[in-house]
Amino acid sequence: MKTDMKRRLFLKASLATGAVGIAAGAGLLTPRSVLAAWNTAAFGAESVADALKAGMGSDALTDSAEVMLDIPKNPENGAVVPVAVTTTLSGVESIALLVDKNVKPLCGIFYPGKRMKPAMSIRVKVGESANIIAVMKSGGKLYSAKQAVTVTIGGCG
Amino acid sequence: MASKSIKLKAKTENGETTVKALIKHPMETGRRKDKDSGELIPIHYIKEVTCKYQDETVLTTELGPTISKNPFLSFTFTGGAAGEKVELTWLDNKGEGETASATIS
Numbered sequence: 001m002k003t004d005m006k007r008r009l010f011l012k013a014s015l016a017t018g019a020v021g022i023a024a025g026a027g028l029l030t031p032r033s034v035l036a037a038w039n040t041a042a043f044g045a046e047s048v049a050d051a052l053k054a055g056m057g058s059d060a061l062t063d064s065a066e067v068m069l070d071i072p073k074n075p076e077n078g079a080v081v082p083v084a085v086t087t088t089l090s091g092v093e094s095i096a097l098l099v100d101k102n103v104k105p106l107c108g109i110f111y112p113g114k115r116m117k118p119a120m121s122i123r124v125k126v127g128e129s130a131n132i133i134a135v136m137k138s139g140g141k142l143y144s145a146k147q148a149v150t151v152t153i154g155g156c157g
Numbered sequence: 158m159a160s161k162s163i164k165l166k167a168k169t170e171n172g173e174t175t176v177k178a179l180i181k182h183p184m185e186t187g188r189r190k191d192k193d194s195g196e197l198i199p200i201h202y203i204k205e206v207t208c209k210y211q212d213e214t215v216l217t218t219e220l221g222p223t224i225s226k227n228p229f230l231s232f233t234f235t236g237g238a239a240g241e242k243v244e245l246t247w248l249d250n251k252g253e254g255e256t257a258s259a260t261i262s
Contacts, residue, residue: 038204043221080225102223103188111217113234115210117173120232123225125186 043106048098048133051106056096056137064089064143069134071147075126078151084121085134087143092118094137100146101130127154160257167243167261174237174261176208176215178230178245186222202250203228209244210237237261 042055052059070084083097095118097107107124118136126132126149133146164179180203187200202222208215215234237243241261248254 038219043219099223104221104223106221107223108218108220111219112232113213113215113217115213115234115236116215117233117235120216120230122228122230125184125223125225 039109042109043104045106046104048100048105051098051104052096052135052142055106055109056094056135056142058142061135061142061144064136064145067134067136067143067145069132069145069147070121071132071149073148074150074152076152078126078128078154080123081126081132081149081151082121082123083132083134084119085136085145086117086119087136089118089136089138089143092136092138095120096135096137097122097124098133098135099124099126099130100133102127126151160255162255163245163247163257165243165245165257165259167237167259169237169239169261173233173235174210174243175231175233176243176245178206178208178228180206180228180230180247182227182247182249184222184224184226184228200250203247204250205246205248206230207246208232209246210234211241215243 039055042051045051045054049059066088068086071081075081085095092112095110098105099107110120112118129150131146131148133144135142135144162181166177168175182203183201184203185198185201187197189198190196191198200222203220206218206220216232239261242258243261244256244258246254246256
């Protein structure tokens with residue numbers, strides 16, 4: 001099991017190019033954490049702009065009707081807010097989900113393989129009423145959509 | 158491969174396979190306090206989830222602690238036939254993780 005996990009990590013690390021390249025280029029990661037690939041700078045960022053710069057390479061967003069979000073408007077319980085994102089864009093390289101009022105806005109970055117449809121759903125925590133932002137990278141540009149959600153019970157306390 | 162932490166389902170329809178995964182994990186943000194002791198509960202969350210279809214990586218993710226407790230993930234890929242396998246692996250910030258596989262139905 002141990003060696004199996006290591007092999008997986010190594011395979012994954014050699015496959016993951018984009019985020020690692022950017023982070024390593026910025027001198028933010030030590031060689032050891034490059035292997036782990038996880039974007040410490042992006043997830044540690046405390047603003048949407050910083051998280052996007054570190055995680056997606058830029059914070060220049062284009063609002064796009066081609067990025068579609070499906071989120072309940074009043075999810076009430078901020079601990080479990082279902083988010084579904086889909087798009088008509090093609091060649092999506094990565095998808096980021098952010099909650100602008102959270103202490104650490106970045107929830108996750110998803111890298112679809114060539115087989116995967118650029119759509120997915122997951123559940124996130126929302127600390128207080130905020131905007132949920134989906135960002136998709138396609139052809140080097142960032143397309144985004146956002147939706148405001150009202151929560152009555154915060155999900156991060 | 159039986160898994161304690163992952164419930165994985167894959168279903169194919171019209172040439173597309175939908176994968177649904179439920180991972181049992183506390184996803185602690187490190188900001189929550191224990192109700193009895195008043196001490197902060199240490200941060201503990203899944204950092205990465207990878208899904209493979211026949212040794213081809215379909216999805217790689219990097220996650221943060223703001224993903225809800227017991228993460229549920231759903232996505233679709235093209236191809237996949239009944240009887241074939243999909244595999245899902247998660248890894249958390251403590252270096253723990255598990256892999257599970259499911260047969261496409």
